[in-house]
Amino acid sequence: MPTDDEVLFFDTLRRDDVPIVGGKNASLGEMVQKLGAAGILVPPGFASTANAYRRFCRANGIEALIHSTMAAYREGRMTLHQAGDTIRAAIVAGHWPDATEAALRAAYAELSTRTGQDDIAVAVRSSATAEDLPDASFAGQQETYLNVRGEDDLLIACRKCYASLFTDRAISYRDAKGFDHMQVALSVGVQQMVRSDLGGSGVMFSIDTETGFDKVVLIDAAWGLGENVVQGTVTPDEYQVYKPFLDRDGVRPIIDKTLGAKEKKMIYAAEGDAGPVRNVPTSRAERARFVLSDDEVLELARKAVTIEEHYGVPMDIEWAKDGNTGALFVVQARPETVQSRSGAALKHYSVGEHGATLVTGLSVGEQVASGRVCLIETAEDIDRFVDGAVLVTSTTDPDWVPIMKRASAIVTDHGGRTSHAAIVSRELGVPALVGCGDATYLLHDQQEVTVSCAEGDIGHVYDGPAEVTVEEIDLTEVAQTRTKVMLNMANPATAARWWRLPADGVGLARMEFVIANTIRVHPEALIHFDDLRDAAVREEIEKLTTGYADKTEYFVDRLALGLARIAAVAYPNPMILRMSDFKTNEYADLLGGAQFEPTESNPMIGWRGASRYYDPAYQQGFELECRAVRRLREQIGFDNVMVMIPFCRTPEEADRVITVMQGQGLQRGVQGLQTYVMCEIPSNVVLAGEFAKRFDGFSIGSNDLTQLTLGIDRDSDKLAPLFDERHEAVQWMIRTVIEKAHEAGAKIGLCGQAPSNYPDFARVLVEAGIDSISVVPDSFVQVKKHVAAAEAD
Missing domain, CATH: 3.30.1490.20 (ATP-grasp fold, A domain)
Known part of the structure; x- marks a missing residue:
């Protein structure tokens, strides 16, 4: 040419x-x-x-x-x-x-x-x-x-x-x-020009911009022309799509949807205006609904995959929707330059003791930094920035780059995870919180703070310095083992950071964490919303369920999406999902829960687990959980998800739970569904053969099994020195149930805390013939080493 x-x-x-x-x-x-x-x-x-x-x-x-x-x-x-x-x-x-x-x-x-x-x-x-x-x-x-x-x-x-x-x-x-x-x-x-002033526009990445997880497409969307998203002056809608399922018939692999504030939109200027475009506030209706339909989200994700496959590298793409025709255009595409270059080592930050939470926002990067606030309102004032300070401002456009690289952390009122400010922060290796809303109002100059982006999607600004530990995990040193080593996970927001760990799946996904932190509402309060007596609770639930005509659909949809983000990290390996295991006092803490929960003197061994699932007082709530699991497996596509029933006291109780599950379309063996039961009660050990007739496998919960074997309330400070999962009586229980499970042809693993707290405990399990051990991600590499050593002896 x-x-x-x-x-x-x-x-x-x-x-x-x-x-x-x-x-x-x-x-x-x-x-x-x-x-x-x-x-x-x-x-x-x-x-x-x-x-x-x-x-x-x-x-x-x-x-x-x-x-x-x-x-x-x-x-x-x-x-x-x-x-x-x-x-x-x-x-x-x-x-x-x-x-x-x-x-x-x-x-x-x-x-x-x-x-x-x-x-x-x-x-x-x-x-x-x-x-x-x-x-x-x-x-x-x-x-x-x-x-x-x-x-x-x-x-x-x-x-x-x-x-x-x-x-x-x-x-x-x-x-x-x-x-x-x-x-x-x-x-x-x-x-x-694409007439996105009449439609919407945004940015998408063919990789998770925070963790480098390469199996998702991340899409941000706002109303109007796309400059507001790129410059980070609005908080956009955010979607995540699981790439491997995009060509699978009959599934819709959207694994997350977050409604953004979308405070304004850029449109064509009217005759007589100063420039060719202008920003106008969005309507309340526009703020309350998503820019894209699910079909459009999936179409954009497929475009991202097509472009990525052609270029052979993860891509950063700008898109625009024509408001006249509905067509989705690609207006820019460039290689992603941060996560695609990350190496094999994982640096993990943990926050211990910290001050009060002052501000929250979308986290960019996975680091933690402390420093004094330097509050700057406009670019004209950037000369007064102090090196090493925490930059706090309304929005960071490209004019701020000269000081962004000198900041210990960045906090902004506006912006999304694909805004220019977020992209540059990642490239510079500076942690940032964007879209905080009111950081410039709540924080002040010279204030000592800690900015944490190490706790999931939502980052925190804590008052004062915090206790921070940093651990570097070298994945090149992970040993190969016959015994499967899996992960315990609960938080969808942090699941993707562990995708590089060569785990054999997720051995314990805790449903109750998603309910407590994402849904926040007691299922019965959604089912019987019209009967709620507390006006303040009704008002808060109304806000949370905006956009859902059927309030129970809010529970099913948000639960399925939250669990999908964990299942995506595990796939194609199994994810063993424990159904809700709140105790009555914990259920009562959910919005509206106090109206539906009894007061028990000892909730630890009270109305919990399987005993709730067939009880008329909660069965409808359990059925919502089942609906979410079915959607997760059949509509989103994660057929690697297995169901596990906690605190199941007798085989007869198991039969009643199984009947309820079958009524909701969750039947063992149909569409590859496997079901597990927690082994955490001595009756599970004594009657292991009977339980094995009803379930595909067991997962030992060493905390509860220790509590009930030794007769110790694990929450008792007085008895804490006696609580020991390595006690010979507990070990006898574990060895016995492993033997009985294998005699019955059932699988058996352990998902309790013991191997995470005491990695050498893995040797006891390997010698007993355990099939799998599930640990918290921080302990994975160390437990792997102990398992490999035990297998070598």
């Missing part, structure tokens, strides 16, 4: 044309040429070349000005702002060489003709010849101008794009990355 052309249409470009038209435009051309037949819709357009930029600079003496100005900046005779201002002003005031101007005008006219529109509205985007590289994304470094109409306005917008190559943030970023300012050229992409 000749490199002396002024303008090239996208349909003549390929991905290796980066030196000619920059990363963005080369990628657009690649998709137009290679992926159109695969259903990837890219709005048509053209790109000015890097040579056109160089000719413009030579014609206006810009190259000499850049050289002298940057020399003055390096020598301290100019500030960064003065240097950038000088270069930008010269570029904006420059004149176009005749050939370049003629080529741009002709290309714009041709694009209008091709699309059948006079003075077509276009997006004018910068595309540098050094961007979207493996070690430097240059995300958001240059400007974009939307709804540009007419040849004259196009020429103005192109000059502004050239000038944006020398914003303060772009100069600083190139200096930090070691790029020569004279060697970077700019191409301008001119692309037909």
Whole structure:
């Protein structure tokens, strides 16, 4: 391809044309040429070349000005702002060489003709010849101008794009990355506008941006044009889709949906407005509903997978929905540059004692940092930032990069996990909380805080310094074992961080954690909502269930989605899901729960587990749990999920529970469903043969089994020294039930705390012939070593 052309249409470009038209435009051309037949819709357009930029600079003496100005900046005779201002002003005031101007005008006219529109509205985007590289994304470094109409306005917008190559943030970023300012050229992409001002737009990644989990697509969406999502000035809707199931018939593998605030939207300006676009507040109805339907979410996810497979690397993609036609377009695609380069070592942060929670938000990164707050409202004040401080501001756009890299942590009121600020924070390795809502209101200058992004999707700002431990786990040292070593998991928000562990599945997924932390409402309070007596509880439940006409559907949907995020990490290995195992006092703590729960003197051995599931006072609640499990297996697609019944005292009780489950479509052996029973009561050991007739396997709960074998309340401070899961009586119980389970042809594992607390206890289990051991992720590598050593003896 000749490199002396002024303008090239996208349909003549390929991905290796980066030196000619920059990363963005080369990628657009690649998709137009290679992926159109695969259903990837890219709005048509053209790109000015890097040579056109160089000719413009030579014609206006810009190259000499850049050289002298940057020399003055390096020598301290100019500030960064003065240097950038000088270069930008010269570029904006420059004149176009005749050939370049003629080529741009002709290309714009041709694009209008091709699309059948006079003075077509276009997006004018910068595309540098050094961007979207493996070690430097240059995300958001240059400007974009939307709804540009007419040849004259196009020429103005192109000059502004050239000038944006020398914003303060772009100069600083190139200096930090070691790029020569004279060697970077700019191409301008001119692309037909998608009427997303009438629809929605956003960003998607073909990888989990926080953990690098490569089996999900992460999609952010907001109303209107996409700049608000990219710049992080709104909190978008967020969706996660499990990639391996996208081609499976009959399933809809959306594993998470979070409704964002979507505070405003960018639309076309009205006649007489100052610019071509403007921001307006969204309506309450728009804030209360998702931008995308489930079908659209899945369509976008399939597009992301198609693009990723073509490029062979995880991708960062911008998309737009045309409000007139409903079509979903891809308007940019670039390689993801942070998680795709992460190595085999896992660095795990844990927060111990900490102060009061001051602010919460979406966590970016998995680190913890402490420092003093530096509250800065506008970019004009960034000069007063103190190195190592916690930057707190309303929103961090690319102008803030020079101080973002010097911050110990970043906290913003607005933004989502795919905003520019989040992308840059990840690249810089700086933990950030975005979309906090009121951080600038609640925090103040010089305040000592700890910012924690190590506790899942929701991060916390704690008052004062916190107790923090850091552990590095080297996955290259994990031993191979015959005995399966699985994980205990409860929190969907933290599950994906452990995806690199070579575990044999999830041996215990605790349903009650999802109910308590995600759903928060007692199931009976949803079933009998009209009968609730507490007005404040009714009001709070109304807020939580916004968008759900049937309040029980809220329980089923949110439970299925929460569990799906754990099942996704385990797949195709099994996930053993324990049905709810709250005690009555814990159920009573759920919203509305006090109205439906009795007061028991000893809830630990009271109305819990299996005894609730067939009881008329809770059976309807258990049926909601079953509905969620069926949706998880059959609609979302995680047929690796097994069901486990806790605290099942007798075989007759097991029969009653099994009957209820069958009534909800969960029948052992149908569609591969396996069922397990917890072994945590001495009767489970004594009658193991009878239980084995009803279940596929056992999972030993060493905490409760120790409690009931030794007759010790495990919550008693007085008796704590006597509580020991390694006691010979407990070991006898464990060895006996393993032997009986194997005699009956049933599988048996252990999911209690003992191996996590005492990794050497794994030897006892291996010698007894256990099939699997399930431990908390932090203990996985150490337990693996003990299991391997025991097997070798």
